[in-house]
Amino acid sequence: MRFIIQRDHLVQSVQDVMKAVTSRTTIPILTGIKIVATEEGVTLTGSDSDISIESFIPKEEDDKEIVEIKQPGAIVLQARFFSEMVKKLPSDFVEIEVQNHLQTVIRSGNSEFDLIGLDAEEYPQLPQIEEENVFRIPTDLLKAMIRQTSFAVSTSETRPILTGVNWKVENNELYCIATDSHRLALRKAKIEMETPANYNVVIPGKSLNELSKILADNNEQIEIVITENQVLFKAKHLLFFSRLLEGNYPDTSRLIPNESKTEIVLHTKEFLHAIDRASLLAREGKNNVVKFSTIGDGVLEISSNTPEVGKVVEELKGVSVDGEELKISFSAKYMMDALKAIEGNEIKILFTGAMRPFVIYPINDDSTLQLILPVRTY
Amino acid sequence: MRFIIQRDHLVQSVQDVMKAVTSRTTIPILTGIKIVATEEGVTLTGSDSDISIESFIPKEEDDKEIVEIKQPGAIVLQARFFSEMVKKLPSDFVEIEVQNHLQTVIRSGNSEFDLIGLDAEEYPQLPQIEEENVFRIPTDLLKAMIRQTSFAVSTSETRPILTGVNWKVENNELYCIATDSHRLALRKAKIEMETPANYNVVIPGKSLNELSKILADNNEQIEIVITENQVLFKAKHLLFFSRLLEGNYPDTSRLIPNESKTEIVLHTKEFLHAIDRASLLAREGKNNVVKFSTIGDGVLEISSNTPEVGKVVEELKGVSVDGEELKISFSAKYMMDALKAIEGNEIKILFTGAMRPFVIYPINDDSTLQLILPVRTY
Numbered sequence: 001m002r003f004i005i006q007r008d009h010l011v012q013s014v015q016d017v018m019k020a021v022t023s024r025t026t027i028p029i030l031t032g033i034k035i036v037a038t039e040e041g042v043t044l045t046g047s048d049s050d051i052s053i054e055s056f057i058p059k060e061e062d063d064k065e066i067v068e069i070k071q072p073g074a075i076v077l078q079a080r081f082f083s084e085m086v087k088k089l090p091s092d093f094v095e096i097e098v099q100n101h102l103q104t105v106i107r108s109g110n111s112e113f114d115l116i117g118l119d120a121e122e123y124p125q126l127p128q129i130e131e132e133n134v135f136r137i138p139t140d141l142l143k144a145m146i147r148q149t150s151f152a153v154s155t156s157e158t159r160p161i162l163t164g165v166n167w168k169v170e171n172n173e174l175y176c177i178a179t180d181s182h183r184l185a186l187r188k189a190k191i192e193m194e195t196p197a198n199y200n201v202v203i204p205g206k207s208l209n210e211l212s213k214i215l216a217d218n219n220e221q222i223e224i225v226i227t228e229n230q231v232l233f234k235a236k237h238l239l240f241f242s243r244l245l246e247g248n249y250p251d252t253s254r255l256i257p258n259e260s261k262t263e264i265v266l267h268t269k270e271f272l273h274a275i276d277r278a279s280l281l282a283r284e285g286k287n288n289v290v291k292f293s294t295i296g297d298g299v300l301e302i303s304s305n306t307p308e309v310g311k312v313v314e315e316l317k318g319v320s321v322d323g324e325e326l327k328i329s330f331s332a333k334y335m336m337d338a339l340k341a342i343e344g345n346e347i348k349i350l351f352t353g354a355m356r357p358f359v360i361y362p363i364n365d366d367s368t369l370q371l372i373l374p375v376r377t378y
Numbered sequence: 379m380r381f382i383i384q385r386d387h388l389v390q391s392v393q394d395v396m397k398a399v400t401s402r403t404t405i406p407i408l409t410g411i412k413i414v415a416t417e418e419g420v421t422l423t424g425s426d427s428d429i430s431i432e433s434f435i436p437k438e439e440d441d442k443e444i445v446e447i448k449q450p451g452a453i454v455l456q457a458r459f460f461s462e463m464v465k466k467l468p469s470d471f472v473e474i475e476v477q478n479h480l481q482t483v484i485r486s487g488n489s490e491f492d493l494i495g496l497d498a499e500e501y502p503q504l505p506q507i508e509e510e511n512v513f514r515i516p517t518d519l520l521k522a523m524i525r526q527t528s529f530a531v532s533t534s535e536t537r538p539i540l541t542g543v544n545w546k547v548e549n550n551e552l553y554c555i556a557t558d559s560h561r562l563a564l565r566k567a568k569i570e571m572e573t574p575a576n577y578n579v580v581i582p583g584k585s586l587n588e589l590s591k592i593l594a595d596n597n598e599q600i601e602i603v604i605t606e607n608q609v610l611f612k613a614k615h616l617l618f619f620s621r622l623l624e625g626n627y628p629d630t631s632r633l634i635p636n637e638s639k640t641e642i643v644l645h646t647k648e649f650l651h652a653i654d655r656a657s658l659l660a661r662e663g664k665n666n667v668v669k670f671s672t673i674g675d676g677v678l679e680i681s682s683n684t685p686e687v688g689k690v691v692e693e694l695k696g697v698s699v700d701g702e703e704l705k706i707s708f709s710a711k712y713m714m715d716a717l718k719a720i721e722g723n724e725i726k727i728l729f730t731g732a733m734r735p736f737v738i739y740p741i742n743d744d745s746t747l748q749l750i751l752p753v754r755t756y
Contacts, residue, residue: 110692114689277467283458308494311492
């Protein structure tokens, strides 16, 4: 193998596939990046066996040469070291050459690195996915859907299925649902699909977060293929594979109340900042719980009391406050997470009583829903 | 005590004194910030008993009112919580009022915090320093002197005196010297002093780093007072006290060679980057040592070889290479630290043999000196 490549393209691709590489792996070769040079260009692969990322650097793009392939071939190089090195090389061009016995020479300007690589034949094969049925969604929408749901997955391995996000495809709509059993986040959106099909799978939250990090912020279509135990995301020159979680995701639809007794509309940021201040004291105590109550004239009170430290009282004017009086307690952290995930200047909160889950929507938009279970204190 | 203060002034002062506050203290009241209101303004104090910082907010500045004092008084409030809180208050003004029994109310906009404070009488007194003899130095020069020396202090407590920077005042010149016994950094500068005096003290490296963080980047004069066991830095509205280290600092002047056999001039950045790349591989091995040798025609070779990982060779054209041939090994980290501390595009390195300490100067400037002891490998 021997090729000369533009350094900035190599740096970007290495950075992308590095998202899948971990040093805590039981398979030593996975601490490496696989580099394959063909007549078409160079393909890099990183994997931790749960997530695999493949990045392709074409020989040419927009009539400009990016890679000059001198001799096709393949090698695996130690990932952490290789990624540090390519960032620091002195010239805009890098030559990578595999000599006899996996010995690899990397040249750039007056720098020359001699590395001992690993045999690319020993690198695990990526899952073979037949692209029978593909659906499409713009990249920025996909990133928003991940951001608005994946924070709510469980971080505990007690119920492993809850560490994933439930993806359901029904009637050309994608539903993303995450819950840790104390709160729930839901986001839905229309998708493009040639042959209508239904899916109900669970994608690890970690996989979606890593995917989100490497996707560019644009509205190009991402292709998504779901199989029995894998999901594949296809962007331009990028393949992202993740295994799916095994098991049945709980039916969450019954959790969401379909009536309400108190309906409050608030400015999102004002409410977020008031909760943030109230939670400063709540954090000093054991839990992170604040009290929320209607005090008449459309005014809300948010308070927190930690004996021996002190107390805080925040007053907030609602845009509108309708229905029954309310006194409820909830986790300040869950509320702040939910408010940060909601787009829009105003939110609507629907309560059905101090002991019942309540639901937060952006105003005039039912594509996003955040649900929080209250805490018993009153 | 009761006063109303502009929030941004309070936030800045709290941030400054927080630099001295640590949660790991054996004196519980030092986890707090002392707040004292007088007719002149508000003084905040933070201390970890090694470092004490006092920040004064005057009643008025440039004919604008900053604080409205309603009633003088004093209180100590829990530092971490108070500093978080003031940053998040909703209005541009903050009212702080101590009611009966140390209960303190903080109001801003529609937020009201009730905190239980501590008795300011119990807060330790700051050292009383008689300002007999003061010397002056511009803030930006002081910060440069700290930056160029304090990195070289020892991090080990084996010889506690080496964890400090040796400050010597002789003939209206200040010498700052730091060494961990493997390398040494020296910086000198003229100072302003009314009555000539000599000093030889050791200031903890940590104190100087914290001082550097809170000083603004300007050329206003800082006043410095050195006593038997304390040093005081006086900037505008800011007092910074540090204890001195006890013991005698070793005489470092004999370490610095006054002749040379090989003299090399290099571009600082080119050299820094080459060392950085070579050290990538060196770090994989046990130590972080690179080899440096003259290879003729004014060219230098920097290399590093780690069995089982690989090797790297960097070639670098010197601006000038004079004197005897040289093969020497040294710590890449120490060299990078030294190069980062030197101002100027070109450096001169004076070698007196592979086993002798060598010295790095910025070109045409003898106010800074970096010395490194080589490592025996050749």
